[in-house]
Amino acid sequence: MMNNNATLLIPIILPILCGILTGMFGKLRLRARYKGIAIAGMLAAEAVIVILALRIGRVFVVGSINSDIRILFRVDALSRLFGALVAFVWFLTGIYACEYLKKDRHFDSFFAFYLMTEGLIVALSVAGNMITFYMFFEMMTMLSFPMVMHDRTHEAIRAGLKYMFYSVAGALMSLVAIFMLTPYGYLGDFKAGGILDIEALTGHEQVLLVSALLMIVGLGTKAGMFPMHAWLPTAHPEAPAPASAVLSGVITKTGVIGIIRGVFYCIGPRLLAGTWVQHVWIILSLITVLMGSMMAYREPMFKKRLAYSTVSQVSYMMFGLSVMNSVAFTGAVSHIVFHSLIKTTLFLVAGAVIHQTGHTRVDELKAIGKEMPVSMICYTIVSLGLIGIPPLSGFVSKWYLASGALMSGTTPYSWLGPVILLVSALLTAGYLLPVTIRGFFPGVNYGVGTPNRAEPDAIMYLPMIVMAVMTLILGIYPGFITATIQLIAEGIF
Amino acid sequence: MDFLRNLPFFSIMLAMFTGIISSAVNGRTARRLTLTMVTAVLVMSALTLSYTEQIGESVTYLMGHFPAPWGNEIRFGTLEAFLALYFSIIMLLSVLGGWSHVITDIEAGKENLFYVLIDMMMSSLLAMIYTNDLFTGYVFVEINTIAACGMIMIRQNGHGIVAAIRYMVMSLIGSGLFLIGISLLYDVTGHLLMVPAHNAIEQIVTDGIYYTPLLVIIVLISVGMAIKSGLYPFHSWIPETYGYATPTASAILSSLVSKGYIILLIKIFYRVIGFNIVISSHVLNALFAFGVIAMIMGSLHAIMQTDCRKMIAFSSVAQIGYIYMGIGLGTKAGMVAAVFHLLTHAATKSLLFISAVGLYEVSDGRTDYLGLRNAAYRNRVAGIAFSVGALSMVGFPMLSGFISKYLFATAALEKPHKMLITLVALIISTVLNAIYFLRQVVTIYSGRPGEAASTSHFIKEAIAESTFSNRFASIALILLNLFLGLFSEAVIDLISRGLNLFA
Numbered sequence: 001m002m003n004n005n006a007t008l009l010i011p012i013i014l015p016i017l018c019g020i021l022t023g024m025f026g027k028l029r030l031r032a033r034y035k036g037i038a039i040a041g042m043l044a045a046e047a048v049i050v051i052l053a054l055r056i057g058r059v060f061v062v063g064s065i066n067s068d069i070r071i072l073f074r075v076d077a078l079s080r081l082f083g084a085l086v087a088f089v090w091f092l093t094g095i096y097a098c099e100y101l102k103k104d105r106h107f108d109s110f111f112a113f114y115l116m117t118e119g120l121i122v123a124l125s126v127a128g129n130m131i132t133f134y135m136f137f138e139m140m141t142m143l144s145f146p147m148v149m150h151d152r153t154h155e156a157i158r159a160g161l162k163y164m165f166y167s168v169a170g171a172l173m174s175l176v177a178i179f180m181l182t183p184y185g186y187l188g189d190f191k192a193g194g195i196l197d198i199e200a201l202t203g204h205e206q207v208l209l210v211s212a213l214l215m216i217v218g219l220g221t222k223a224g225m226f227p228m229h230a231w232l233p234t235a236h237p238e239a240p241a242p243a244s245a246v247l248s249g250v251i252t253k254t255g256v257i258g259i260i261r262g263v264f265y266c267i268g269p270r271l272l273a274g275t276w277v278q279h280v281w282i283i284l285s286l287i288t289v290l291m292g293s294m295m296a297y298r299e300p301m302f303k304k305r306l307a308y309s310t311v312s313q314v315s316y317m318m319f320g321l322s323v324m325n326s327v328a329f330t331g332a333v334s335h336i337v338f339h340s341l342i343k344t345t346l347f348l349v350a351g352a353v354i355h356q357t358g359h360t361r362v363d364e365l366k367a368i369g370k371e372m373p374v375s376m377i378c379y380t381i382v383s384l385g386l387i388g389i390p391p392l393s394g395f396v397s398k399w400y401l402a403s404g405a406l407m408s409g410t411t412p413y414s415w416l417g418p419v420i421l422l423v424s425a426l427l428t429a430g431y432l433l434p435v436t437i438r439g440f441f442p443g444v445n446y447g448v449g450t451p452n453r454a455e456p457d458a459i460m461y462l463p464m465i466v467m468a469v470m471t472l473i474l475g476i477y478p479g480f481i482t483a484t485i486q487l488i489a490e491g492i493f
Numbered sequence: 494m495d496f497l498r499n500l501p502f503f504s505i506m507l508a509m510f511t512g513i514i515s516s517a518v519n520g521r522t523a524r525r526l527t528l529t530m531v532t533a534v535l536v537m538s539a540l541t542l543s544y545t546e547q548i549g550e551s552v553t554y555l556m557g558h559f560p561a562p563w564g565n566e567i568r569f570g571t572l573e574a575f576l577a578l579y580f581s582i583i584m585l586l587s588v589l590g591g592w593s594h595v596i597t598d599i600e601a602g603k604e605n606l607f608y609v610l611i612d613m614m615m616s617s618l619l620a621m622i623y624t625n626d627l628f629t630g631y632v633f634v635e636i637n638t639i640a641a642c643g644m645i646m647i648r649q650n651g652h653g654i655v656a657a658i659r660y661m662v663m664s665l666i667g668s669g670l671f672l673i674g675i676s677l678l679y680d681v682t683g684h685l686l687m688v689p690a691h692n693a694i695e696q697i698v699t700d701g702i703y704y705t706p707l708l709v710i711i712v713l714i715s716v717g718m719a720i721k722s723g724l725y726p727f728h729s730w731i732p733e734t735y736g737y738a739t740p741t742a743s744a745i746l747s748s749l750v751s752k753g754y755i756i757l758l759i760k761i762f763y764r765v766i767g768f769n770i771v772i773s774s775h776v777l778n779a780l781f782a783f784g785v786i787a788m789i790m791g792s793l794h795a796i797m798q799t800d801c802r803k804m805i806a807f808s809s810v811a812q813i814g815y816i817y818m819g820i821g822l823g824t825k826a827g828m829v830a831a832v833f834h835l836l837t838h839a840a841t842k843s844l845l846f847i848s849a850v851g852l853y854e855v856s857d858g859r860t861d862y863l864g865l866r867n868a869a870y871r872n873r874v875a876g877i878a879f880s881v882g883a884l885s886m887v888g889f890p891m892l893s894g895f896i897s898k899y900l901f902a903t904a905a906l907e908k909p910h911k912m913l914i915t916l917v918a919l920i921i922s923t924v925l926n927a928i929y930f931l932r933q934v935v936t937i938y939s940g941r942p943g944e945a946a947s948t949s950h951f952i953k954e955a956i957a958e959s960t961f962s963n964r965f966a967s968i969a970l971i972l973l974n975l976f977l978g979l980f981s982e983a984v985i986d987l988i989s990r991g992l993n994l995f996a
Contacts, residue, residue, distance in 0.1 A: 064982070065896070065978075065979060065980075065981060065982065066896075066981055066982040066985065067982065068903075069899070134890070135890035135891065138889060138890050139889070139890065139891075142884065142889065146938075149935065149939070152939045157935055157939060160935070161928075161931065161932065161935065164927070164931060165924065165927060165928060168887070168923070168924060168927045169920070169924050172888075172919075172920045172923055172924065173920065175898075175902075176902065176916050176919070176920060179899070179902040179903060179906065179916070180906070180916070182903065182906070183906060
């Protein structure tokens with residue numbers, strides 16, 4: 001069991017090292033093409049290494065800082081799934097970013113932080129206990145916020161700092177929860193279904209519940225859950241498109257992964273099911289789902305609209321986790337994967353639009369489908385996926401979420417939840433599809449003659465196509481993902 | 494090996510005599526003498542530490558041949574030796590990190606006086622760490638005050654003199670209270686040596702007499718030391734003092750001087766009065782409350798500052814609050830956390846002051862926080878060092894600040910009725926820390942394109958040499974910080990054993 005396997009360190013250290021090297025040598029006067037090839041090569045290598053190195057059951061103990069704090073990596077099915085997702089999304093977005101930021105003054109510093117952040121996210125996905133997770137979570141925050149303030153304008157810096165402060169405050173809430181639960185064995189190694197010492201807990205149930213809520217709200221900050229969601233709509237529009245893509249597509253999910261680890265692998269759902277904490281959690285997540293959709297619906301800025309959409313969609317996962325049964329859990333975790341692909345694509349499209357036409361408002365996007373047909377077709381496919389229309393992937397996860405909620409027996413939420421999810425799906429259609437509709441059918445008053453083609457370089461639209469196709473394939477053949485997740489869920493419940 | 498027992502006494506004397514000799518030589522020689530002396534003290538403290546680790550108990554060393562209750566004593570155990578070692582490391586790095594500014598800040602021909610003051614400071618710090626006699630303690634507290642005042646006002650500008658006077662007034666009030674405290678203690682017990690005084694106090698407590706005088710003594714001593722170390726409502730001297738002194742002086746004042754008083758206070762709590770008696774007097778609760786207020790108010794004040802050095806200075810107010818909060822928890826774990834944070838803060842705050850120097854050097858000497866735009870690109874080592882210091886203060890994992898927070902939080906768990914306040918204060922204070930420190934870090938890494946400052950009005954050669962020693966000191970302090978963050982187990986173990994020997 002405790003055979004140390006140092007190969008686990010490679011996928012963590014490699015990107016961090018590459019990031020540092022990029023930061024040191026990025027100013028070299030190379031042609032942008034070579035820099036791009038080098039970076040794409042690094043990201044591809046990382047993706048392969050993640051798949052090869054993250055074998056289930058591998059363990060590596062880095063060391064212990066003191067008797068309580070052990071730094072430990074261990075791979076389980078969840079870490080493998082999430083690690084692979086991270087590497088995949090990071091690779092595709094990285095390729096896109098090489099083109100998107102080709103003429104940018106801060107090309108090197110963006111990729112330095114981009115690569116380092118990837119290493120840290122892989123590290124937190126294989127973290128073997130909560131304190132290791134926390135450490136890499138905190139470091140990931142610190143190294144990802146320079147990506148938000150990439151443009152170094154006044155607004156970008158403000159947005160970066162806002163992201164930072166919300167994250168620090170949230171992380172500290174979870175840290176306090178960790179400290180409060182330490183006497184009950186919270187720092188032990190993750191085990192599906194919980195590790196707390198039930199005997200020591202007797203008589204301290206309120207401590208447990210308060211800490212659990214702190215943990216959920218604290219880590220929920222990263223996931224954009226109400227009441228700590230406000231950083232998300234500020235940070236996304238200011239960040240460059242590739243940064244918003246990974247921020248929305250992956251980094252918000254680290255909060256969800258943190259909650260899965262903190263609640264389902266440490267506290268255990270049995271201790272929380274039916275308590276007031278569960279109710280608060282369900283209510284918060286439903287509020288966020290509805291509020292996010294409504295804010296997105298009335299938001300005129302394209303990227304900000306997508307950001308509000310993220311607020312809403314990530315809380316779908318939170319809702320799935322909060323009802324605490326294996327079906328909804330499957331829905332939540334598969335939504336992590338599906339939403340990650342979808343939202344990354346959406347942000348890449350938004351970035352492409354800005355890059356090619358400079359339009360940032362939704363009402364400027366008339367006839368955009370004529371100008372950028374490939375990008376907009378990808379946009380349409382993934383939008384339909386996000387709304388949850390079969391046979392696209394979003395349908396699968398939402399099906400599990402709704403049916404899980406219905407069989408959970410937590411009235412009134414067992415019926416209220418699916419209703420809100422449905423309303424939110426309608427709103428999703430309402431805020432995503434107008435772009436498509438007016439993009440392809442600009443109306444009679446639209447100018448005659450051929451539209452000016454503004455399609456971006458193939459390097460930029462290939463990643464979108466890949467992810468849109470993935471959305472379709474995973475919608476038709478979701479079995480391979482859902483079966484893995486069901487296995488994970490069985491261990492927990 | 495018994496010879497090693499003499500080393501603490503030697504190191505105090507060495508520091509004093511270096512001061513005396515330095516007054517007769519020029520600035521350059523005085524600096525070399527000081528550096529040699531501090532290095533020698535460092536080596537001697539390391540030897541003392543290994544000696545105490547071997548024998549595993551504290552040693553009482555008679556000065557002269559008069560045994561207790563008459564003579565003067567030095568007493569040292571693991572913690573004392575370790576603190577002496579640690580303080581000499583910080584002292585060495587602070588002097589190295591800022592010496593070029595001693596040349597520019599101080600009137601020509603008077604540099605040697607600055608090093609005389611540093612030597613005095615070193616000897617008084619060592620004496621406060623080692624002494625086993627209350628009156629000797631008081632004498633060295635005064636020497637420390639005088640040395641500190643000199644260090645503040647030796648940079649002869651208006652601000653420096655105002656700051657020095659302010660420091661002098663507050664400090665004298667503090668030592669006055671302390672003096673009244675030990676006079677009363679002498680009245681009640683008839684002793685000035687710590688151990689006999691402690692025995693007398695235990696007798697008094699069992700007899701149930703002198704309850705009020707004893708309470709007054711504890712209060713006077715605590716308040717005196719709290720004023721001198723700058724606990725919140727008595728902090729008004731800190732920002733001016735740290736903000737306008739020459740950088741070496743700021744680093745030493747913030748990271749060592751205030752700590753010396755805290756150590757003396759802890760020593761008096763443990764060795765003279767007895768920790769249980771202190772706890773039952775409820776004075777600790779007051780220290781706890783002021784500590785918590787300091788943690789929050791200090792950070793709030795820091796946010797309002799535009800001058801980078803004053804910001805760092807106000808952050809010290811908050812950090813002193815952390816230490817008093819730890820002491821105020823009234824448990825062994827709280828005390829360990831407080832002592833560990835004392836080490837953390839000494840390493841981090843000197844790192845911040847020293848690296849900030851590196852940043853002004855390349856920013857036309859501007860110290861307001863917008864003036865430092867892009868400075869980190871002009872002096873990369875200083876930029877990294879400042880960021881590390883700032884992250885450590887915010888409690889970034891793997892750095893010393895994280896371990897401090899962890900220790901405070903776990904210590905708080907043992908005290909249910911103080912737990913919530915401690916945890917909430919920790920959160921609020923950390924978020925506030927993040928606000929002002931990260932704002933500064935972001936500023937030094939960003940700015941308007943093409944903005945660059947000249948370094949014209951600085952002495953060129955001083956810069957060339959300084960950047961090297963400043964870089965060296967910054968890197969060494971970063972390593973010290975990482976050491977505390979990654980190998981905390983050994984240090985915590987040492988502190989905890991040392992505290993057992995303290996009583």
